[in-house]
Amino acid sequence: MSPRDEARAPGAPAGNISVVRLPNSWFILSTSGELGGKPLMRTLQGTPLVLFRGEGGRPAALLDRCPHRNVPLSLGRVVEGQLQCGYHGWRFDAAGECRAIPGLTGETRAKARCAASYATREQDGFVWVYSTPGVEPTSEPYRFPLLDAPGYSSVRRVVRAPGSLHASLENTLDVPHTAFLHGGLFRTAKKSNEIEVVVRRGPDRVEAEYIGEPRPKGLVGRVLAPGGGVVQHFDRFLMPSIAQVEYRIGQESHLMVSSAMTPVSDWDTLIYAVVTFRLPVPHWLVKPFLTPVAMHIFSQDSRILRQQTDSIHRFGTEMYVSTELDVLGPAILRLLRSAEREKTAPALEAVQETRMKMLV
Template identity: 45%
Template sequence: MNDVEDGTAHYSIAFPRRWWYPACPSRRLGHRPVCVTLMNTPLALFRDAAGAARAVIDRCPHRNVPLSRGRVTDDGCIECAYHGWRFDGTGRCNGVPGLSEGSGASSSTRDLPSHHTREQDGFVWIWGEQGSVPDREPLAIPTPEGSGANSGEVVFEYDLACTLHAALENALDVPHTAYLHRGIFRGGEAREITAERRDLQDAIEVEYRGEPVGLGRIRGRQNSGLVFEHWDRFFMPSTAQVEYRVPGWFHIINTILHLPLSEFSTRAWFKVRYSSRVPAALLRPIVWARGLQILRQDARMLAMQTDTIRRFGGERYTSTELDVIGNAVWRMLRQAERAEAVTPEGSRARAEETPDPGAAQRVRFRI
């Protein structure tokens, strides 16, 4: 199911496939296979004899038992638990127990579709399109300035009951933080800030200027000179990034990796890296507690949003110039998906242009 429209109903669902998607943390893929669902397709992940991550369709072609319930052999093949059929990391069938000698195990009906994989920044990544050769590498996750005892990392994992687009927009939406997260993150006296949007290659960046440094309701004076340096970024196809910095004092980069499981289910990893004048051992419990509280609030709101949209038969959004990034994210996802599609005439399809009230390069608002 992709973009669903019946004249009035609309669902912001797009699955671009010629991109890298996070599959699971590297530490989770050990000696046993793991099942991961990517855009409605169950995949079996396993490590070959060299320890490299591999991904094949999680369905034995013989009697359709999930291969992830099998085992990995000493020579690095995944073996079906039902009849022992074995497959290498490319999906080639390497063995059928009981087959007469001289009969090759591999054939077009016995081999499996496979996906290219990479390991980077502690994650296994999957190329979204079966069989095709990647033309880029996964996005590198940055590290804040500073190191040693004053730097650290916290990773949250959460399954969100929403579309990929809704999860991305939520992660990068500033106005909701003063209401949904009031007292934890903003919520004090409203201050005027400026948002400046830049369209980059396969990405969008919004820089926020003029926000006084603070924590929750406690904020500095408007003209104190001590302000956050704040950037929000979207990277195709499924990464959001939030960066805050107070030079010489504090630097945090929250990189949020999204795995679209299905139309209305998205898994997210929040990889929060930080450095501060405060020792990491003291800062980590604060980052963990506040991050988990914010995440739970967002997850509940996204589930309510999804439930309402589906009960009413589709999205009927009204946007303003304060929605500086959500509509642009949707446009990029939709254009990427449509660029991969081929029309009956054999040409590439073009994505429609939709109005975007947040398209102005600079927006002022109070928060």
């Protein structure tokens, strides 16, 4: 029984658990800095992988199992750009081909002796790995926006979310929970403003635009938008696992939080977050506050995701009831399920747009 089946098995009709396994998709498996001279043990969607730097320092990713006696290759070492198993010393190159078998008098290379290899890319300071082995990727990884744009600063963090990829994405892009879970930080529980939400669905994305959202109160509001101005707020999901939150307040403030999520296993998600911003106050003044506030918010979200995951395991199944306030979650799940079945979403020639009301 695969871990996937296991996750779904306990009495649940298939599809009742928001767990997906995506083929042909790019995910971040480490930062550039983490991948040095030693092999890195990683797990992607439950599959053990090993990363190492092959010839020319280029990242390589193999299935983390020596074909000979199945010892993890990640427990060996890198020798001359090849990965050497610690048991019998077999060596593999970046393509997974076996290049040395100590003691053997005959030919070393053979198809059966290859380790499955995965395409990699190193860009924006991250090592990306393609989730299907042995194939040429048909797409390229996500590019983080505005990284080098003039006037913008960035902050990066990696955090671990104890929930499924879908639960983590929905949580990151969900507005109504903020008034409760993060009460006081973004919004208060006393709703008074009815705003309009425009939802736009495309074949590889879904976006919510919040129209009429009030400017933050007090000091924060005056700092972010001293001249007043309209709030523009977008929440976006981009396949396969990017959650993007964008705020513009007036002419001067622009904030973009991109979270590239990596499904380590069915109920464990790594979030590589990049916060990029332009603000009308000195950035050195903002940065010291940004991380503690973001980590505080995330620790609350992490606690709730843990509770949600534990509850799904306790019951052995998931039973969600959605309302129109669940603006993006169900749409995200549909896109993930389509990708899992290797279908593109039902061809939407034009982007589909719907509108609704919400109290914030």
